[in-house]
Amino acid sequence: MKHPEKSLSKDEALKKAKRIDQLRTYLPVVGLVVIFVLFIFLTNGKMIAPKNLILLLNQVYVVMIAAMGVFFIMTMGGLDFSQGSILGIASIVICLLSPYSIPLAIAGGIFAGACIGAINAYFHVRRKIASFIVTICTMFLFRGFIKYFASDSPVRASMNVYDFDHIEFKLTCTILIVLVGFLAFRFTPFGTYLKAIGAGERGAMFAGIRTDRMKFFIYTLAGALTGFAAFINIVKNGSATANVGNQLETQILIALVLGGMPISGGAKVRFGNIIVGSLLYYVLYSGLTMIGLTTQELQLVEGVIFLIFVAVFADRKALKVIK
């Protein structure tokens, strides 16, 4: 009699664990739909006016592309606070190169981003400094450069960049990048390797994964992705001000956490976190703005929501030290 009883109880325990996992998976999606519908009512339909939808999408592109790099980093259990400064530097490079040739400008932006990513990687991987410390340092360092270049007057791009300012181009680029990222993450060893590094780096190393090389590559890739996102940003704005990319890192972090990303990375990470999270963040942001919240109130609400989501999604078993 003892044994069936025991296996039954184990089944129940497993079911309970599954329910929590399901909650983690579906809460962000359900939240997205609920909040979207809620704001449609609250704003008397203004939310789904075509003009506002395009505006909404316009904000999502940059964050979604840049968030993908950070998503990879966070999957490995790291953090990256330097994305805003990377976007700023890459934007300035793009503006400066745009009079010569647009492809050159794009390549320059990606290269600049990759370089800063590689600097992060060097100090984190080779010098073994925790990633959030390294990236906070580079965030301040490069913010300094941006202020130096763009404080007196914004760095203006050539008028040619406006040729790219149409929804087809921006949407196609974003979908393409996210799709390639998704396929690589979900259907090749790449994704499993990243998750293994996040779940247990030493174990991953002893299973034959070149962990250092992988980390170096991912930080550089994240920089390059943000470098490309900078082009989309310039296409929209036409110039780089001293505040370009300010707080992008926080927006990315909030977006990912809203999307259900466990803050310590590892096995429970889902690619959908990026897409749902970025959309959820901007629906919330636009919605709250439209119903007339001030910037201060907006930050307060953001903070509260952020805290709730971190509390729900943090995998406490894995939450020791973030690399």
Add this chain to the structure above:
Amino acid sequence: MSEIRLQVQHLCKSFGITKAVQDVSFNVNKGEVHALIGENGSGKSTLTNMLTGIYTIDSGKFILDGKEVHPRNQVEANNEGISIIVQELGTLSGLTVAENIFLGHEEQFISHGIKNTRAMNRRANELLKQYDFSHIRAEDQIDDYNFEDRKFIEIIKATYFSPKIVVIDETTTALSQEGREELYKHMDRIRAEGNSVIFISHDLAEVLERSDTVTIMRDGVYIDTVKSSDVTEDDLKRLMVGRAVTGNYYRTDYGEKVSDEVVLSAKGVSVPGLIEDVSFDLHKGEILGFGGLSESGMHEVGKAVFGASYDRTGEVVLADGTEIDSIPTAIDHSIAYTSKDRDNESLVLNQSIEDNITLPSLRDLAKGPLQFLRDSALSAFAEKYATQMSVKMQGIEQFVSDLSGGNKQKVVLARWIGKDSDILVLDSPTRGIDIKVKQDIYQLMDRMRKQNKSVIMISEELMELIGMCDRILIMKDGKINGELTRSQELDENALIAKMV
């Protein structure tokens, strides 16, 4: 008729819906070493954790010298006269030796709110001298000492105040032979003083030799209490498993010729501070053993062969001349490795069984130039090898962190069998594992050997080296100090002679 020291009465404990301990009752007498045995997950540690105040009791009670005790933490347990030496490290980094010994009991050195560090160190040094550990100094940081010395410090911490009951929870698995002797000495001393030891160990030979009484548990239930002098190892095995353990434990063949074909050779391998100028050949179909004290460098030999050592000099080459200098090269050339540090190095603990089994084989399973993986192929692969190793699990999506030690090791082995490795480097493959799984692992090694695969077994358990290996290399102070060949006459003393 000896007097009763501790009565365990109708003790129960559940975790969620799992019943870890169910209605367990038995007595521990004064002046005895009382062994508590059972397979992994049988409830031994849960029981002692309740006694020492780490877990709360669901129902039932402990009666110590006629008085019910229910400590809420370890300090309270100590005050009641109960202490514990745990399996893994029980000392705290960043504190001095003396601070560790008197942790939670500093009040004896405090007057007017100020701690007298000098008096504390003086007292600790006295104890160290009294226990014959004079090479340890009370003022030093605990981190300056190795695992074994830190265990010695724990012995003092747990026994200096002459507690009535000392729990020793699988401490010996982590100790070398030398360290064990030291621990036995103190067990005998506690017994002589009329106090009692609850001794948890997987090593049945050790249990029979060192204890007076043995209590057996299975699946959280009390099975029996027997006198050590009345039973044999096989009796204990039968009581633990619930059926007779059939088949052979170790290999039974002797005098079989091992092939002359060399599959791997180490030439002058050194790792600064750990091993020095180690050279050996591994033959096809051979089980080559490495024995020694835990600090002898033998564990580093395994890492060096797997390309996982930092600053290694000398070379490890395969028969075809390929040099192994990194973990990926080793794996690509069919070398498998199970670490002594199973939870951190052999496995990715916070991942599923499926992920752990497929991890090294992902690139083989991927199709096409874009390296695409099919979910169905992955789960079929994991399912196949998990079943082959008979891993006890709810499903391959279960996290490895939920498994018992023996099942974790089976997952590790399933991974390498799935990779079809030809050279297996097994460091402490049966450490902390119950006999049923041990037997499975020995049989697996024997099968590997018969399939002409080669095995390096590094172990602190001398009996398994003698029972399984074609050749045993004994390490001492980072060097190879002797070679012994398989024979029926080989005994532990021959190995120990080369070890110390």
